[in-house]
Amino acid sequence: MPKIRKREREEGAIPTASMADIAFLLLIFFLVTTTIDVDTGIGMVLPPKLDEDVTPPPIKERNVLKILVNEEGFVLLEDKPSAVNLIRGEVIKHVLNEGADPLYSESISRALVSIKTARKTPYDAYVQVLDEVWMAYFDMWDVEARKAGFGSYKDYSIWVKSEPDRVNEIRKKIKAAISIAEPDAR
Amino acid sequence: MASSHFKKKSNTKEEIPTASLPDIIFMLLIFFMVTTVLRETTVQVRTLLPKAEALTKIDQKRLVTYIYIGPRKLEDNRIGETGVQIDDALVEDLGNIRTIMYRKLIEQPKLIVSIKSDRQSEMGVLMDVQQELREAGTLRVNYSTKRDVG
Numbered sequence: 330m331p332k333i334r335k336r337e338r339e340e341g342a343i344p345t346a347s348m349a350d351i352a353f354l355l356l357i358f359f360l361v362t363t364t365i366d367v368d369t370g371i372g373m374v375l376p377p378k379l380d381e382d383v384t385p386p387p388i389k390e391r392n393v394l395k396i397l398v399n400e401e402g403f404v405l406l407e408d409k410p411s412a413v414n415l416i417r418g419e420v421i422k423h424v425l426n427e428g429a430d431p432l433y434s435e436s437i438s439r440a441l442v443s444i445k446t447a448r449k450t451p452y453d454a455y456v457q458v459l460d461e462v463w464m465a466y467f468d469m470w471d472v473e474a475r476k477a478g479f480g481s482y483k484d485y486s487i488w489v490k491s492e493p494d495r496v497n498e499i500r501k502k503i504k505a506a507i508s509i510a511e512p513d514a515r
Numbered sequence: 516m517a518s519s520h521f522k523k524k525s526n527t528k529e530e531i532p533t534a535s536l537p538d539i540i541f542m543l544l545i546f547f548m549v550t551t552v553l554r555e556t557t558v559q560v561r562t563l564l565p566k567a568e569a570l571t572k573i574d575q576k577r578l579v580t581y582i583y584i585g586p587r588k589l590e591d592n593r594i595g596e597t598g599v600q601i602d603d604a605l606v607e608d609l610g611n612i613r614t615i616m617y618r619k620l621i622e623q624p625k626l627i628v629s630i631k632s633d634r635q636s637e638m639g640v641l642m643d644v645q646q647e648l649r650e651a652g653t654l655r656v657n658y659s660t661k662r663d664v665g
Contacts, residue, residue: 345534345537348537349533349536349537349540352537352540352541352544353540355544356540356543356544356547359544359547359548359551360547362551363547363551367572367573367574368572368573368576368579368629368657368659369570369571369572369573369659369660369661369662370567370570370571370573370629370657370658370659370660371567371569371570371571371657371658371660372571372627372655372656372657372658373656373657373658374654374655374656375645375648375649375654375655375656376649376654377649377652377654378649378650378652446638446642447638448637448638448639448642449637449638449639450637450638451634451635451636451637451638452565452584452632452633452634452635452636452637452638452641453565453634453635455638455641456565456567456658456660457565457567459567459658460567460568460569460660460663463567463569464568464569466569467569509645
C-alpha cells in the first residue's frame, strides 16, 4: 500500500530538457550523410542529324587540326605520333595562327579541331585528349579575359552571367570548334 | 535615480526561454530531410569515371538525364559485358535509346544528357549511343568526369 502512494506523488510529465539534444543528433546525422554531389564534366554539343541529300560544306584541309586516337590510346596529331600533353600547345598555335603558317589555320573563326577515335579506343584516352583540347581553349579565353582586365576567364564568365543581356564576347571571338568525327562505317 | 532604474530592469528574467528550442531544431531537421535527395537508381554497370581538368558544373539537376555505360556488375564482384543503362533499367537494344530520349526531350526541352562512362569501356558503344542521341535530337551532352587532383 505505501508503494502505490509513492508513485502517485511522482510527476507525470516526460522530461523534455534532452529533446533538443536528440533533435540535434538527428540533425547532425542528416547533415553528415547528405551528399550534395554536383555533377561535373566536359560539356559538348553533338552535331545535329544530317540530311542524306545535303552534303556538308567543304572545309579547307589547313583549317582542320586532325587528332586521331587509335585503339591503344595513342595519339596521332596531323598524322604524326604525339604525346597527349603536346596537344594543348598545338591547338593554341593552330587557332591563333591567323594565316601566318601555311600548315595551320587561316583565321580564328575558321579554325577547327577534329577528334577521331577508333571503335576500340578506350574512353579514358578519348576524354584525356578532349580535356587537353578544352584546356587549350580555356587558356586562350584566360588570355582574352586578362586583356579585358579580369583576373581569369572564370571571373569574366561570372561577370557575364551576372546580367542577362550581356554577351560572352570572348567565347564569340574564340569559338570552341571541336568536332567529333563521324565514325567510319563498320 | 539611475541606480533605481537599473534595479527595475534586472527584475526581468535573464534566461532565454528554451522551450521552443526543440521545435526550431526539428524544423531544421525536417528541412534537411525534405531537401535531401537520395539516389533513386541502382547502377547496374561499373562506372569508374575518368579524370579531367577542363570541367564545367551542371547546376540545374532537373535538366539532367544520366546514361551509364560500363561493364555489367555480376555476382561475386565479377564484371561482364558492356551494358548501357538509362534510369533504372539496362538497355538491351541500343536502338531503343532514340525513343526513350525523344520522350524525355518532349518533357524537358532543355535536356542535358550526362554520360557516365567507365574509363575502360570502348568508344564504339559511346559512338552508337551518341548516334542514337543525334537521332533523338538530344544534342547537349556532358561527359561526366572527376576533377584531376594534382
